[in-house]
Amino acid sequence: MPGYELKTSEPVMETNIFRVTHDRAEHPSGAVLDRQIVHNRPAAVMLARDTERRVLLIRQYRLPVRKELLELPAGRCDGNETPLETAQRELTEETGYRAVRWTPLTDFYSAPGFSTERMYAFLAEELTPGTASPEPYEIIEQEWLAWDDALKAVREGDIRDAKTIATLLYCEAFGL
Numbered sequence: 001m002p003g004y005e006l007k008t009s010e011p012v013m014e015t016n017i018f019r020v021t022h023d024r025a026e027h028p029s030g031a032v033l034d035r036q037i038v039h040n041r042p043a044a045v046m047l048a049r050d051t052e053r054r055v056l057l058i059r060q061y062r063l064p065v066r067k068e069l070l071e072l073p074a075g076r077c078d079g080n081e082t083p084l085e086t087a088q089r090e091l092t093e094e095t096g097y098r099a100v101r102w103t104p105l106t107d108f109y110s111a112p113g114f115s116t117e118r119m120y121a122f123l124a125e126e127l128t129p130g131t132a133s134p135e136p137y138e139i140i141e142q143e144w145l146a147w148d149d150a151l152k153a154v155r156e157g158d159i160r161d162a163k164t165i166a167t168l169l170y171c172e173a174f175g176l
């Protein structure tokens, strides 16, 4: 089946985090997609879990949504980092913890309606605490939740961050 064909992609702006293009694609039926698209680097999200199956969450203020959110630690890939390298670096930067055992879970597009961001999820186990080194703009509070309490927080809407919901429920659904 013939699909959409990209006709034009014009640069709109570039920031230190992402760049934006204005893209146009056409379908043989005559349908046209005309969108501004955010091009992000890949990112990693980490479900760090201790031997009692408690989950390490962080609470931080998210400027776009004007509120604090409870989330799994996560971050963007720097330079040529692999997603696993990003996961290992960000877990330590944001929480101080290091993990011995890393299990790739899945990957997903965070917001494919307007963004290219692809996020890689990892399970991080056998944790040892250390000193966090957040960016100066990051004020991060750690919260450990029992596994069932984390699921309850998803169910009751206390966790509203998509990557956190997806990763927690992925582990729950597949018995990880």
Ligand SMILES: [Mg+2]
Pocket (backbone or CB within 6 Å): 073, 074, 075, 076, 094
């Ligand atoms: Mg982060």
